[in-house]
Amino acid sequence: MTVADRITRGAAALTVAILLNAPGAASATTAGEKAVEMSRQDWKAEYVRPSEVPFPEENPYTRDKADLGHKLFFDPRLSGANYISCATCHNPSFSWGDGLPTGFGHKMTPLGRRTPTILNTAFGELMMWDGRFDSLEQQALGPMAAAAEMNQQMESIVEELKAVPGYVSLFNLAFPGEGITVPNIAKAIATFERTVVSGVAPFDLWIAGDETAIGDAAKRGFDLFNNKANCVACHSGWNLTDDSFHDIGLSDDDIGRGAVLKTIVKMQHAFKTPTLRNVVSRAPYMHDGSLATLADVIDHYDGGGKQRPSLSDDMHALKLTADEKADLIAFMRTLDGNDPVVAVPVLPANDQSPNAWLRRVSPAAGSGGGEVSPECRVARLHLRPCTPE
């Protein structure tokens, strides 16, 4: 399925949701329920899905760009060792995460934080757990260049892609007159990422007026979410996040956003609020992957978190009952959407002309550079150290 098809399907689903939201679609309530129902109705209005995906003026959507970005996202040749792609960690099978407490990068280097999902990042503000990137375009290049992650030498990535004939054509199609450049690699990947939008969930159908879409426990959980449990302080809006940064009182030593905004007290130990869309599919949880289940997460919030000056003012002991915790989980289970199946793309084949293999391993070698011995080139392929003579 192409990106355009996926967007079309999303639009169709949205149309259904809008029709379901028509006056009269909601079920009647008794007089006794009215006060509670009105309050709930007010909250429901805050969770209506948007009608379109935003793309920035400086990088507008085109199908060619998104399809190119789709291929680049799944292409391990964007890593230094040619075996890690963006999708290695941002795996669509795990709702664009990796299912691990914390990720692994180049040579299985353990990474410090859990892999965040790319789901709905089109709607986000500041990227990464610590918000160090202003845009998806910046974010796309960050892990690629990071030595611990994809370890790609950015000065050689353009030459490496130019050595793949299919990419030359695809870049020319997506970026007429510009071709393969580092900024265009970022633009294509970011465009694809913006098309990754969560599908319509039972929760959306309920918000749109179908009272049978979710159960009573989930509805009670929704009320708790917006009131006693105060989840809405950060997980607000249709995407269940306001992209805010908070210290939620986990006890690890990572200062998160504090490394970027060093002097702001409330940013110490603060991390970006993740979306709760498809949250059931993305265990374990938190920036450090330290909590295995949603029940563990609720228990953490119920306790109020570690007391320190940076602790968010929105954190406090909740005193939830066991039934209330169960209702909150029932609510979160309604957030998993009917997401479209993501096709693994067919990637442009490597050049099979003479010396092309050497160009791919070491671009200088194929063009007569000859600075790296054949033994070292083979060693690099197998990720073994090699000292050139």
Next chain:
Amino acid sequence: MKFALATLLAAGFMASGALAAEHTVSQERKKFSERKMTIAVGDTVNFVNNDKITHNVYSSSSGHKFDMGAQAPGTAAKHTFSKPGKVKVRCAIHPKMKITLKVE
């Protein structure tokens, strides 16, 4: 001479009084009441938190850095902009809250 000096001081006072205006920006429903604002050098902006949650107004713009710290609901805090330039102001906690001040 005394008259001239007094006149000069008065003129200066009036001039500074005219320039040093105070503007109010409200923070409500996780938004600033303005997205853009043009003010004069020496003007003060009073950031009022009309929300039910804590905000933290700051700027990382070069030459204009400031941090108002955590601002509880119902409180206000002022900052005087003493140099010309473009100042991007945000809430550190809620980065979608943005206002650009043109100080001239």
